[in-house]
Amino acid sequence: MIGNLFVQKKSIIHDLDFWTKFVCFLLFLPLSAFLASPKVLLVLLGFLVLLLFLSYIGLIKFWQSAKLYLIPLSIGIIVLSLLFSSGNFETRFLEGLILVIRFTVLISFGILFAMTTNPIEIPGGFLRAHLPHKFGITLMVGYRMMPLISNKITTVINAQKARGANTGFSLKNPGQFFYFASSLIVPIIHSTLETSVRLSDTLISRGYDPEGKITVPETKFSLFDYLIFSFALAITLLGFLIH
Amino acid sequence: MKKGWTTTKLITIGAIAVLRFLIGVVFYTTVLASTGNIFSGLTYGVIGPFFIVFVSLLINQFGAAAIYLLLVNIFTMTLPTILPLFTNLFLIPVKGFSVDGVNLLLAKKHRALSGFVCGFVHNLLDYLMMVIIFFTVGLPSAKNIPSFLISFKWITLLGILLSVLGGISGYLAQVVYNKLSRTSIVKRIQK
Secondary structure, X not given: OHHHHOOOOOOHHHHOOHHHHHHHHHHHHHHHHHHOXXXXXXXXXXXXXXXXXXXXXXXXXXXXXXXXXHHHHHHHHHHHHHHHOOOXXXXXXXXXXXXXXXXXXXXXXXXXXXXXXXXXXXXXXXXXXXXXXXXXXXXXXXXXXXXXXXXXXXXXXXXXXXXXXXXXXXOOOHHHHHHHHHHHHHHHXXXXXXXXXXXXXXHHHOOOOOOOOOOOOOOOOOHHHHHHHHHHHHHHHHHHHHO | OOOOOOHHHHHHHHHHHHHHHHHHHHHHHHXXXXXXXXXXXXXXXXXXXXXXXXXXXXHOOOOHXXXXXXXHHHHHHOOOOXXXXXXXXXXXXXXXXXXXXXXXXXXXXXXXXXXXXXXXXXXXXXXXXXXXXXXXXXOOOHHHOOHHHOOXXXXXXXXXXXXXXXXXXXXXXXXXXXXXXXXXXXXXXXX
């Protein structure tokens, strides 16, 4: 999933420091969710488009990743707004539409962050912030474990299917599905624990010590880091002032 | 059992965080994406406490649940989901240390209750944070909530229901842990 989202490119946005991207993302999250007024929301949308162009990802590629989340969510929000909001049809539809824009901006920033941030930058960023490296290493190994555990889950599901388990969900007999789900829990957790022990054995055999010293990569902020962070801060302040 | 953090314990926490993340992804892309937020409370109210209680019981060390929560939230950060960071940033230490504290308090004398109470506390804190955010800054979809639900009676009732759901989920985690606790792999992790 993560490997699919990240797009390897050479661009200003890709080259930004992890902390610049992370703090900007943190600033925009509450802003687009509920703090920004509709006018500031348009400014945010403009900033998002600018970042998208600077990242050289391309609108089509971005839309291919975003549509999976945006289309069902937009339909759901509009329907909920029409059902539960007060006022006439136009007011309810408009309220729903503003909410859709909020969520679109919010999710789009999330997708842009995921597309321009290599997962390996995250533990590196934590190491540079002088957080204990044992957590950074855990995170790094966690990313490595994702495909392994995903494969284990598939293997367990296939094994249960081969034994004749019914995997389908039926409204007539929902209990059957939950019975199938419960039959997966113990083997999946057990194989996850096995994977983790094997990986930790590998780490130990290579001499890793959670309390030992480790070389921390250097932090270098470029001019673009300061520039983009200043823009993000200015938009956040604008959002607070107009709110 | 060793007192400090061993590599095996840390990697195990990471592995369970990955498992929780993968299950969350499946729910997000299938159930939640097709039904909006209707089932989000239910699914997150069951999956969340299950794994956090399991980690707390398995590692049985203060801070395990907090590290687990931090990892899950960092993994979720690389996905375009809405929930992870903003509210959880404040909740990670509060929820994690509360679950660990409750587990360690009950582990010796009231072992059978531990799973239920930890799950209950986890969901109660989650719910309280949502209520506080709702009344202080307002949630994006607050306008869509039927007005009769925004009363003390309903808020309390929903809080109790969600907390009991968390308790049941925590109890299930304890049942699973008890099943696995005598296996060599768990003994190896706890060594």
